[in-house]
Amino acid sequence: xxSIRNLQSGYGRIQALHGIDVDVAxxxxxxxxxxxxxxxxxxxxxxxxxxxASQGEIVFEGEEITRLPTFQIARRGIAHAPExxxxxxxxxxxxxxxxxxxxxPPQYFTDDLDRVLTLFPRxxxxxxxxxxxxxxxxQQMLAIGRALMGRPRLLMLDEPSLGLxxxxxxxxxxxxxxxxxxxxxxxxxxxxxxxxxLKLAHRAYVMVNGRIAxxxxxxxxxADPAVRAAYLEGGHxxxxxxxxxx
Amino acid sequence: MATTSSAPLPPxxxxxxAWMPSLLKDAFAAGVLAALLALPMLGFRLVDSAQGLSxxxxxxxxxxxxxxxxxxxxxxxxxxxxxxxxRRPMRERGTEExxxxxxxxxxxxxxxxxxxxxxxTPIADRNLIDKxxxxxxxxxxxxxxxxxxxxAGLLDLGYVAFYAVGAYSYALLSQNFGLSFxxxxxxxxxxxxxxxxxxxxxxxxxxxxxxxxxxxxxxxIVRVVLLNWQVVTGGPNGLSGIQRPSFFGLPFxxxxxxxxxFHEFFGLPFxxxxxxxxxxxxxxxxxxxxxxxxxxxxRLPIGRAWEALREDETACRSLGINPTKTKLSAFATxxxxxxxxxxxxxxxxxxxxPESFTFLESAIxxxxxxxxxxxxxxxxxxxxxxxxxxxxxFRELQQYRMLAFGxxxxxxxxxxxxxxxxxxxxxxxxxxxxxxxxxxxxxxxATP
Numbered sequence: 001x002x003s004i005r006n007l008q009s010g011y012g013r014i015q016a017l018h019g020i021d022v023d024v025a026x027x028x029x030x031x032x033x034x035x036x037x038x039x040x041x042x043x044x045x046x047x048x049x050x051x052x053a054s055q056g057e058i059v060f061e062g063e064e065i066t067r068l069p070t071f072q073i074a075r076r077g078i079a080h081a082p083e084x085x086x087x088x089x090x091x092x093x094x095x096x097x098x099x100x101x102x103x104x105p106p107q108y109f110t111d112d113l114d115r116v117l118t119l120f121p122r123x124x125x126x127x128x129x130x131x132x133x134x135x136x137x138x139q140q141m142l143a144i145g146r147a148l149m150g151r152p153r154l155l156m157l158d159e160p161s162l163g164l165x166x167x168x169x170x171x172x173x174x175x176x177x178x179x180x181x182x183x184x185x186x187x188x189x190x191x192x193x194x195x196x197x198l199k200l201a202h203r204a205y206v207m208v209n210g211r212i213a214x215x216x217x218x219x220x221x222x223a224d225p226a227v228r229a230a231y232l233e234g235g236h237x238x239x240x241x242x243x244x245x246x
Numbered sequence: 247m248a249t250t251s252s253a254p255l256p257p258x259x260x261x262x263x264a265w266m267p268s269l270l271k272d273a274f275a276a277g278v279l280a281a282l283l284a285l286p287m288l289g290f291r292l293v294d295s296a297q298g299l300s301x302x303x304x305x306x307x308x309x310x311x312x313x314x315x316x317x318x319x320x321x322x323x324x325x326x327x328x329x330x331x332x333r334r335p336m337r338e339r340g341t342e343e344x345x346x347x348x349x350x351x352x353x354x355x356x357x358x359x360x361x362x363x364x365x366x367t368p369i370a371d372r373n374l375i376d377k378x379x380x381x382x383x384x385x386x387x388x389x390x391x392x393x394x395x396x397x398a399g400l401l402d403l404g405y406v407a408f409y410a411v412g413a414y415s416y417a418l419l420s421q422n423f424g425l426s427f428x429x430x431x432x433x434x435x436x437x438x439x440x441x442x443x444x445x446x447x448x449x450x451x452x453x454x455x456x457x458x459x460x461x462x463x464x465x466x467i468v469r470v471v472l473l474n475w476q477v478v479t480g481g482p483n484g485l486s487g488i489q490r491p492s493f494f495g496l497p498f499x500x501x502x503x504x505x506x507x508f509h510e511f512f513g514l515p516f517x518x519x520x521x522x523x524x525x526x527x528x529x530x531x532x533x534x535x536x537x538x539x540x541x542x543x544x545r546l547p548i549g550r551a552w553e554a555l556r557e558d559e560t561a562c563r564s565l566g567i568n569p570t571k572t573k574l575s576a577f578a579t580x581x582x583x584x585x586x587x588x589x590x591x592x593x594x595x596x597x598x599x600p601e602s603f604t605f606l607e608s609a610i611x612x613x614x615x616x617x618x619x620x621x622x623x624x625x626x627x628x629x630x631x632x633x634x635x636x637x638x639x640f641r642e643l644q645q646y647r648m649l650a651f652g653x654x655x656x657x658x659x660x661x662x663x664x665x666x667x668x669x670x671x672x673x674x675x676x677x678x679x680x681x682x683x684x685x686x687x688x689x690x691x692a693t694p
Binding site: 048050069070071072074075079080082086087088089090091095098099100102103146147150 | 547550551553554557558560561562563564565566567568569
């Protein structure tokens, strides 16, 4: 569905991605983990066309999208729930969702809205509340819901667990699984919360300093001693706590 | 005055009437301070008499200063307390907001009714209608600029350029081609919109301060061109003898050979007031059309896209919105209304020159929008009244007029730092407001 070949990109003279190869097949959940500054967000942004790739190519459903402007890429069916959520704070939840459906034909709107609100019942309670007054978890739900309103085939999520309490993180990941299973949306997930993200993933990539260091199925990477040492042990109480629980 | 604004805020308490003494104490302290300051400045006075200078005492003035500051301080504290008492957390405010919305709607209709009836009230005379017409021009310009600044969030300091384009296109079209006002009006709007696009292209990538500087420059360019392109625009002499508007072909004149005039057609005695009235209703209709357009377009995808663009451009792009088109359409729409207002201005004045389109005009229009509370339609009417209406009425104050103007601005920004009516009204809303939600489960409210 999405294939990235030898992708290089960066900001000005600073190169952030040094030749990335990533494949996403239809129906998969792909997770990308890595430390701060590894280039995870840059990869997502480059897929969206900003910053532009300096080399390499991005092919989505057989069409090269490397040089398209961002809004054209979005219209091809790639939704991006960006880092920090970036909802419209002064607009209500409903208006935010309407914006998500800005370029989809209007006849789908009622059904889509209902689907998103069934997925996130909390948003239904908050329909007329301003986006900026929602809690962090609700804002993340709104960001994902807004992305879904555009009827994407590929949903890219940038650190949906950022700054959220463990309970909410689990909820969000549960919903991502549901979106993937029931709505047949392919998911490309970028995460720091490696444990949850790898459990969820069909396949996963590990990124180090702008390069893909490792790839495999979610379980393989979870079991890998190097991955465990770098991303799971110490500093991830959430992961340990859930492991003990089972 | 200085004491009230620079002193720390008066004490705030909501626990019953016990706070009253502390408010009184606070007000008394402010009054004493004022009296101390007033004593040397107001209490003593040098009198120049035939015997030379002598000292005069005016302690009653000190008393007045004390009383004024005491009462003012107390009133501010009481108002603040009352206000805080009403203030409730954001989440519980659903019903209150919809109540405010109804109130605003009512106020809006009342204003429209008042504007329609104004010429028939006993206080109306030629002078008043003239001033009301001027006020309405600014209201319309404010509403037009609101599309650009309030909705799309693009800070435009050269808005008067489009106003000028509208005025000059009407003047030139009617003088050179003999086109009527009604034909020129849409043309002037179209010209101004084109200029809006022209300005839009180079500034697409700019925002905030940078955008403001470029638009400021654009406004000046237009003015300087008008000033120097003597052959076409008449340069600093401007264009005079611009055709006055007619009532669908019936001129407002005492008699025109070979033509029926307005008063002849309707069998009325001739009166110069007819034209004034006609102009008043014309600008009222134009302004209301601008308002209606803005209210409507906010519910349409393009209007929502403007607002979303103001909130977060990056998010807009990733939702598939074309920012280029969205910004250009906002610039063009705002400019179009300025063009309409400009051609109205030209036909009303009968004379235009670059003098009328200086940066000060842009600044006033922008001030109207900002003071009104960005994006609020009624707020713009109120601030236009405050910034244009009051100074017009208080022309008698002469040199103190601008002082009052500045003072009003400072006061507004102190008390309503986000504009007179700053809360944004949602474009859609369920019939009933959702009930207050139950408290969040533990652990979920981790981030605000």
